[in-house]
Amino acid sequence: MKNLLSFVVLLSLAVCSLAETNSDTTAANEGNRAADRVKAAARILEEIQSAPDTGIPDEVMGSADCVAVVPSMLKAGFVFGARYGRGVASCRNAKGWSDPAFFTLEGGSFGLQIGGQAVDLIMLIMNHQGMESLLSSKFKLGADASVAAGPVGRHAAADTDWKMRAQVLSYSRARGAFAGLELNGALMKMDRESTHEFYGRMQPFTTTLQTVSSPQAALPFLADLAKWAKIVSK
Numbered sequence: 001m002k003n004l005l006s007f008v009v010l011l012s013l014a015v016c017s018l019a020e021t022n023s024d025t026t027a028a029n030e031g032n033r034a035a036d037r038v039k040a041a042a043r044i045l046e047e048i049q050s051a052p053d054t055g056i057p058d059e060v061m062g063s064a065d066c067v068a069v070v071p072s073m074l075k076a077g078f079v080f081g082a083r084y085g086r087g088v089a090s091c092r093n094a095k096g097w098s099d100p101a102f103f104t105l106e107g108g109s110f111g112l113q114i115g116g117q118a119v120d121l122i123m124l125i126m127n128h129q130g131m132e133s134l135l136s137s138k139f140k141l142g143a144d145a146s147v148a149a150g151p152v153g154r155h156a157a158a159d160t161d162w163k164m165r166a167q168v169l170s171y172s173r174a175r176g177a178f179a180g181l182e183l184n185g186a187l188m189k190m191d192r193e194s195t196h197e198f199y200g201r202m203q204p205f206t207t208t209l210q211t212v213s214s215p216q217a218a219l220p221f222l223a224d225l226a227k228w229a230k231i232v233s234k
Contacts, residue, residue, distance in 0.1 A: 038100050
């Protein structure tokens with residue numbers, strides 16, 4: 001009887017230890033996903049802006065108050081096209097680019113669509129009003145902030161219409177092609193899960209987007225923003 005009791009106790013301890021190990025591993029993997037998203041956002045900016053003939057014009061990028069990137073946003077459906085993605089954003093302030101803030105983007109557009117594909121998405125928040133909408137932690141593109149497809153290519157900066165077009169300019173890349181994208185109706189809100197994974201705690205969107213502590217895992221993304229989004233006169 002004692003041997004059986006000892007075996008049950010040891011088995012219980014082993015199960016608890018295994019559960020703790022799996023929990024720690026899961027937490028580590030979750031944190032890695034958030035950090036990997038920041039790295040992916042940096043890579044997308046670098047790849048797109050390294051090709052000036054098909055990238056975002058320097059004048060447009062340099063005029064943005066905030067930059068948001070959604071790596072591999074899913075877009076699929078038949079007749080009704082659904083979108084869902086997780087991204088990272090940063091805003092300018094007096095000290096430089098803010099710490100990355102994590103968000104989700106979800107919404108849909110009615111149209112004749114068949115099949116699905118993953119697209120990389122970049123959104124430029126072009127003025128203070130658009131930035132205030134972003135800082136609200138939850139806003140709907142096209143309702144709380146006007147959104148339009150952004151100009152593409154080094155010569156597009158000669159077209160000044162983009163300066164009056166919208167508070168948010170959006171771009172997408174799918175299968176190597178890069179172009180402006182209409183995103184009316186998409187809902188952008190704080191990604192609480194990823195925020196906790198990356199920082200180890202919860203903090204408001206406004207705090208993150210107004211803080212410049214430059215955590216190590218954020219440096220690739222912040223360095224690319226400093227490189228490609230140099231301030232220009234507005």
